[in-house]
Amino acid sequence: MSAPAIEFLNPTVRPTATRTRLWLSLARAVILESLRRKDLYVVGILGFLLMVSAGTLGFFGLQGLETFAKDLATTVLGLFSTIVAVLTGSRLMPDEIRNRTLYPLLARPMSRFDLIMGKFLGAVAVTWIAFGILAVLTGLALALFGVRFEAVMGQYLLLKSLGLAVVCAVSLCLSMVMTPSAAATMGFVLAFGTTMIVRALTMAYETASPAMQWLFKLVNAALPQYGLFDMGSRAANSGWGPVPLWVVGALLGYAVCYSSAMLALAWLKFRRQVV
Amino acid sequence: MREALLWGVGAATLLGVGLGTTQLKEVVHPPVKPAGLDAHETHASSSLLGQFRTSVSSWLWLRTDLYLHNGVEMRHLTQQELDRGKTGVGSSDNHDEALHNDELIVTVIPSRERDFRGFFGDLDRATKAYKDMSNHGHNDPKTALPLFRLMTWVDPTFVPGWTTAAAVIIRDRTEEANQKALGLLREGLAANPNSVGILSEIGFVHVSRRKDLRTAAAYFEQARQAGRAVVERLDDEDQEALLHGYRWLGLIYRDLGRTDSMREVLREGVQLFPDDPVLVRLLNPPPQVLSEQGQKAWQEAIQEELEGARADDHDHHDHHHDHEDHHDHDHP
Numbered sequence: 001m002s003a004p005a006i007e008f009l010n011p012t013v014r015p016t017a018t019r020t021r022l023w024l025s026l027a028r029a030v031i032l033e034s035l036r037r038k039d040l041y042v043v044g045i046l047g048f049l050l051m052v053s054a055g056t057l058g059f060f061g062l063q064g065l066e067t068f069a070k071d072l073a074t075t076v077l078g079l080f081s082t083i084v085a086v087l088t089g090s091r092l093m094p095d096e097i098r099n100r101t102l103y104p105l106l107a108r109p110m111s112r113f114d115l116i117m118g119k120f121l122g123a124v125a126v127t128w129i130a131f132g133i134l135a136v137l138t139g140l141a142l143a144l145f146g147v148r149f150e151a152v153m154g155q156y157l158l159l160k161s162l163g164l165a166v167v168c169a170v171s172l173c174l175s176m177v178m179t180p181s182a183a184a185t186m187g188f189v190l191a192f193g194t195t196m197i198v199r200a201l202t203m204a205y206e207t208a209s210p211a212m213q214w215l216f217k218l219v220n221a222a223l224p225q226y227g228l229f230d231m232g233s234r235a236a237n238s239g240w241g242p243v244p245l246w247v248v249g250a251l252l253g254y255a256v257c258y259s260s261a262m263l264a265l266a267w268l269k270f271r272r273q274v275v
Numbered sequence: 276m277r278e279a280l281l282w283g284v285g286a287a288t289l290l291g292v293g294l295g296t297t298q299l300k301e302v303v304h305p306p307v308k309p310a311g312l313d314a315h316e317t318h319a320s321s322s323l324l325g326q327f328r329t330s331v332s333s334w335l336w337l338r339t340d341l342y343l344h345n346g347v348e349m350r351h352l353t354q355q356e357l358d359r360g361k362t363g364v365g366s367s368d369n370h371d372e373a374l375h376n377d378e379l380i381v382t383v384i385p386s387r388e389r390d391f392r393g394f395f396g397d398l399d400r401a402t403k404a405y406k407d408m409s410n411h412g413h414n415d416p417k418t419a420l421p422l423f424r425l426m427t428w429v430d431p432t433f434v435p436g437w438t439t440a441a442a443v444i445i446r447d448r449t450e451e452a453n454q455k456a457l458g459l460l461r462e463g464l465a466a467n468p469n470s471v472g473i474l475s476e477i478g479f480v481h482v483s484r485r486k487d488l489r490t491a492a493a494y495f496e497q498a499r500q501a502g503r504a505v506v507e508r509l510d511d512e513d514q515e516a517l518l519h520g521y522r523w524l525g526l527i528y529r530d531l532g533r534t535d536s537m538r539e540v541l542r543e544g545v546q547l548f549p550d551d552p553v554l555v556r557l558l559n560p561p562p563q564v565l566s567e568q569g570q571k572a573w574q575e576a577i578q579e580e581l582e583g584a585r586a587d588d589h590d591h592h593d594h595h596h597d598h599e600d601h602h603d604h605d606h607p
Contacts, residue, residue: 065422068421159402198392199383202384203350205391231402231403234403244401247402
């Protein structure tokens with residue numbers, strides 16, 4: 001077993017409680033940094049846009065447009081929170097390297113994996129805070145016009161949060177192997193294009209050759225399945241109940257596995273990287 | 276000095292050529308108001324805002340179809356799938372008659388049997404608004420009316436928004452619904468004075484719902500005047516509306532006993548739409564060799580073709596516009 005693996009896995013080297021505290025400290029620093037950089041102001045502006053849009057719709061009259069309003073709300077909510085997740089996830093590590101703040105961090109008694117894990121948790125926390133703010137503002141805006149979501153909205157928020165964590169992990173991994181701009185671009189392409197690619201694969205599968213079908217399966221397995229975490233269509237339209245618990249459990253498992261794989265890849269790249 | 280003169284002549288020539296291009300204005304900007312998605316391509320200044328409005332109204336149009344299926348995403352079969360004999364899900368009602376043809380659509384998320392993704396497919400079906408849509412029903416199209424109102428409010432030049440909304444309203448078959456539809460169409464006509472689609476739809480409401488042949492004929496004639504000179508430049512929807520206008524005018528003049536007008540209109544219609552079997556049949560009287568029963572059968576065949584064409588048209592109208600699929604709405 002390699003030295004870094006021993007370092008990571010051996011609890012005597014670094015007790016779990018200490019490690020968890022370390023990760024949380026790093027995550028807290030990410031949140032504070034985000035506040036200092038006024039990133040959450042952007043969320044505020046996006047929220048303001050949401051309220052203005054809702055106000056415009058309200059001016060027109062929402063009678064008969066409740067489904068449309070809910071659909072619009074879940075779409076915009078998903079869009080804005082994904083933007084925040086990609087930008088936050090793809091920026092953290094390159095910023096540390098560019099600003100040379102990585103040196104004092106690495107001089108402390110922590111492994112490079114700890115650093116990545118802490119940054120990831122910080123990115124997820126910032127994204128969830130932004131998502132929470134936007135969700136509350138959207139809910140308020142719609143409630144003002146008498147539009148009510150069904151109970152399934154709770155599941156939508158939960159699963160969307162899990163999906164955003166996967167987006168953060170993928171963006172962070174991308175930022176370790178490419179420039180920040182390229183990582184952000186690829187992050188957006190994956191976040192907004194994966195569902196379309198998967199739809200295209202399912203459409204073309206039956207008419208594809210056996211070799212292509214094999215390739216389709218491979219591509220589908222490798223791509224992050226962000227679309228699975230989006231229950232927007234059930235939340236916006238009426239009469240769709242909550243999904244069974246096994247679905248939530250399976251998606252939680254998938255989110256953990258995929259995010260772990262992305263963080264492992266990021267660590268493999270970062271642990272040998274000369275900074 | 277000579278060089279300067281040459282430069283001057285060259286510059287004057289270029290200026291002359293440049294100014295001469297105004298002669299091309301008629302070619303570059305044909306004197307027809309574009310309809311549908313090109314409605315805003317009239318002036319550079321309006322193009323930017325127009326593109327935005329067109330995009331919004333097109334997006335709303337797509338959402339309308341989605342809400343009729345209560346959020347279940349549907350797609351049209353590809354040509355490859357059709358060639359392989361794959362059929363659509365069909366429907367148990369005709370609530371979306373004005374919007375699309377259910378025989379040509381399937382769910383975007385495939386059924387378990389047709390999905391190669393295995394467990395991921397199961398999760399996708401569980402977390403999305405998905406159900407087996409075989410022989411499916413629809414939400415009442417009237418629930419989509421506010422959305423049609425919104426899209427015409429965002430973009431008054433979006434003709435399908437006006438005509439499809441009117442087609443949905445007159446499904447009620449009451450005088451109140453007719454008045455409401457006509458009011459809406461007149462509002463649309465004010466924003467699109469030469470729209471063949473709207474004029475034809477107004478004519479259709481008068482002839483099919485109010486049985487007012489003379490008023491209907493007046494509107495169909497207006498549609499004819501607006502469309503016949505520029506038929507090549509009309510978009511698919513307006514060409515279709517013009518074709519319906521000729522069919523209805525032929526029938527109306529026949530019923531009013533204006534045989535000469537009927538022949539003139541039908542001849543003109545066949546000239547513009549030589550492949551249309553309905554116009555050809557209407558123009559040619561039943562052969563004399565047929566018995567009285569045969570002639571009756573001939574007339575019934577025309578009627579059947581008209582009914583069939585009307586059903587097909589309903590599918591068409593709608594989705595021509597967004598993805599050149601087969602969608603339609605109410606027409607002869």
